[in-house]
Amino acid sequence: MPSLIRSFPVPHYLPNAHNGVPGTIIDIDAAAVVKPRPRSVFNRRSADYSIKSYKSHKSSKSSSQESLTPAPATLNLQIESPPIVCYGASNESSGALLSGMLWLTVDPWECEFDSLKLTFQSVVSTKKPVVVGCPDCTSKTTDLQTWDFVTSAHSFSHGLHNYPFSYLVPGNLPASTDSQLGTIKYQLLARGTTVAGVPVQFTQEVKVARSLLDRNDRNSLRVFPPTNLAATLTLPPVIHRGGSFPIEMRLEGIVSRTSLTRWRLRKATWRIEERSRMVSPACKLHAHKIGGEGKGVKYEDIKILATEEYKSGWKTDYSNADGKIEFEFCAGIPAYTAATDDVDNGAGLAVSHNLVLELIVGEEYCPRNSKLVTQTGSARVLRMQFNMATTARSGMGISWEDECPPRYDDVPGSPPTYQAFESATQPVDELEISRGSMESA
Numbered sequence: 001m002p003s004l005i006r007s008f009p010v011p012h013y014l015p016n017a018h019n020g021v022p023g024t025i026i027d028i029d030a031a032a033v034v035k036p037r038p039r040s041v042f043n044r045r046s047a048d049y050s051i052k053s054y055k056s057h058k059s060s061k062s063s064s065q066e067s068l069t070p071a072p073a074t075l076n077l078q079i080e081s082p083p084i085v086c087y088g089a090s091n092e093s094s095g096a097l098l099s100g101m102l103w104l105t106v107d108p109w110e111c112e113f114d115s116l117k118l119t120f121q122s123v124v125s126t127k128k129p130v131v132v133g134c135p136d137c138t139s140k141t142t143d144l145q146t147w148d149f150v151t152s153a154h155s156f157s158h159g160l161h162n163y164p165f166s167y168l169v170p171g172n173l174p175a176s177t178d179s180q181l182g183t184i185k186y187q188l189l190a191r192g193t194t195v196a197g198v199p200v201q202f203t204q205e206v207k208v209a210r211s212l213l214d215r216n217d218r219n220s221l222r223v224f225p226p227t228n229l230a231a232t233l234t235l236p237p238v239i240h241r242g243g244s245f246p247i248e249m250r251l252e253g254i255v256s257r258t259s260l261t262r263w264r265l266r267k268a269t270w271r272i273e274e275r276s277r278m279v280s281p282a283c284k285l286h287a288h289k290i291g292g293e294g295k296g297v298k299y300e301d302i303k304i305l306a307t308e309e310y311k312s313g314w315k316t317d318y319s320n321a322d323g324k325i326e327f328e329f330c331a332g333i334p335a336y337t338a339a340t341d342d343v344d345n346g347a348g349l350a351v352s353h354n355l356v357l358e359l360i361v362g363e364e365y366c367p368r369n370s371k372l373v374t375q376t377g378s379a380r381v382l383r384m385q386f387n388m389a390t391t392a393r394s395g396m397g398i399s400w401e402d403e404c405p406p407r408y409d410d411v412p413g414s415p416p417t418y419q420a421f422e423s424a425t426q427p428v429d430e431l432e433i434s435r436g437s438m439e440s441a
């Protein structure tokens, strides 16, 4: 039976976490597991794009005119694919399909566009920028895919124009995340410019999720020298947020026949920790603040998602050779706790989860042929830590490549075909014969 005294599993911050403690300056390239793509080029270009078009638009007309002139066209996006879920670990996932339609609505009778393009982007933002308020220090935008629908001057008539698009979202993309140190977001950005320089823009966020499929439980063995204690644990391979999972533990080697002592389990505690790491880079303008380009400020944070303490509930058996303690309990992350999936975005944001199990054992002296048991005063804390991958539940979804394509049998009956029309025309041979007979006549 688990004890009634249980700690309230409310997430709280550990002391000495990042709050109030400055981060450490590190070399980004050295810390990067995956080298970031040349994102600044795109970012810079997109920033220039908006400023330039805004300026040219402004300079061509007076400010009062500008506010009154409505945009000649509007853009809209319609996503037709199901929610983006990458099944499996990042190194083996086949990704997910994204498809949809870009709609361009032209209001006047005719409107000429210089460019029209759609971009699928990832936006990684830090909540601890080097310079607060600087957008370039706060977030980095990377273009993952671009569709150029219009590249030279093209005239559109009044009405709706549609452009279909599709993309295989790579399976190694980190899922959309909002942790206490940073965020990872994905978006579709549609941009167009008329020949007059009027920009038209539309943005839609796209959520990317990852789901690890259930596999067989794993067994872990931990030994605690110099004692003979050894703990065997059976753990699930994945933790799903908003649910609990069973853990089976067996502690062996608790009886020492030579020194007539044995270990008694006094207390058992588990907790699930979320470890976040964010490297905040500085923009070119503010790089001097952290000692030059190519450096970033590393922040780390540990958050306890859930914890519980037991003072009883296990089975102790001193009768066999070296004795054993068996204990079964449930751990999990409550649904109301704000937890994120495991992500690793190279030098940017990384989140991982650990299950920490602590057992407090006390030593007892028990002489042979005596029921008198005395505590020796010696105690130990057996601490075990297991890395646990955490994702949302996979549900009923399956990967796109595991879906069965439709077979010929699945195609429904088609509408009735046209019946063959039987004509009463004269066969050609007869015509020729009759003509030949006329000529000979």
Ligand SMILES: [Zn+2]
Binding pocket: 131, 134, 135, 136, 137, 282, 283, 284, 285, 286
């Ligand atoms: Zn900056």
